[in-house]
Amino acid sequence: MKFLKDLLFPRTCLNCGLLGSHICLSCQKKLKRIEKDNCFYCKRSGFLGLTHPACKKPNGVDGVLSCFYYNDVLKKILKNIKYRLTREGLTELFRLFPEETYHKLAYYKRLFPDLAVEEIPLHSARQKQRGFNQSGDIAAFLTMSFGFPRAQNLKRIKNTFPQSQQTKHRKRKDNIRNAFILSKEKLIPVRHIVLVDDVITTGATVAEAARVLKKHGALKVFVFTLAKG
Numbered sequence: 001m002k003f004l005k006d007l008l009f010p011r012t013c014l015n016c017g018l019l020g021s022h023i024c025l026s027c028q029k030k031l032k033r034i035e036k037d038n039c040f041y042c043k044r045s046g047f048l049g050l051t052h053p054a055c056k057k058p059n060g061v062d063g064v065l066s067c068f069y070y071n072d073v074l075k076k077i078l079k080n081i082k083y084r085l086t087r088e089g090l091t092e093l094f095r096l097f098p099e100e101t102y103h104k105l106a107y108y109k110r111l112f113p114d115l116a117v118e119e120i121p122l123h124s125a126r127q128k129q130r131g132f133n134q135s136g137d138i139a140a141f142l143t144m145s146f147g148f149p150r151a152q153n154l155k156r157i158k159n160t161f162p163q164s165q166q167t168k169h170r171k172r173k174d175n176i177r178n179a180f181i182l183s184k185e186k187l188i189p190v191r192h193i194v195l196v197d198d199v200i201t202t203g204a205t206v207a208e209a210a211r212v213l214k215k216h217g218a219l220k221v222f223v224f225t226l227a228k229g
């Protein structure tokens with residue numbers, strides 16, 4: 001079946017167009033793994049990306065981990081996955097996750113055995129138009145690899161402009177303010193959450209989602225992203 005599919009719809013590299021796979025070997029080498037984790041607030045290095053005790057904010061983010069730098073190659077790959085609806089491209093990216101990422105997430109799980117994953121949702125209109133949410137696929141992958149339950153408590157009620165098109169940090173914050181609500185009325189049953197997004201740039205989106213989750217009873221909110229701008 002897969003053979004037939006590959007024959008009818010040959011895989012081409014989502015960055016350079018080379019035939020054979022969605023991310024060819026030469027483009028794989030151009031993906032730059034994150035080597036040092038930084039505090040979400042002060043951006044200085046921090047163990048496992050945990051927020052320094054002195055940098056903590058009420059209803060804020062407690063830690064952040066990312067896999068790759070959001071360089072031009074990854075930018076093009078993620079864009080093409082979105083617009084050509086090439087979900088298998090994401091699966092190929094998952095296979096390239098740095099081994100340290102697995103160790104770090106396993107460590108988080110040891111600290112908080114009830115850790116659940118929660119993806120940054122798309123607005124229902126955009127979800128319908130695209131058919132899938134990249135962040136949701138990443139969350140599903142984490143569930144498969146680590147057994148993290150999937151919370152899916154957040155709902156996006158504002159169909160915001162893509163954050164990447166908002167240039168100023170201030171504007172991004174205004175754009176995302178009050179974009180999320182809890183999809184269920186009852187308090188979330190999970191207390192420790194890994195918020196999943198495809199890309200983190202200023203962090204305005206995850207900060208807003210963390211604020212909503214904490215206002216509704218979450219004790220710790222960590223962030224996991226595929227790429228970091």
Ligand SMILES: [Zn+2]
Pocket residue numbers: 013014015016017018023024025026027028
């Ligand atoms: Zn390539």
Ligand SMILES: [Zn+2]
Pocket residue numbers: 039040041042043044051052055
């Ligand atoms: Zn800090």
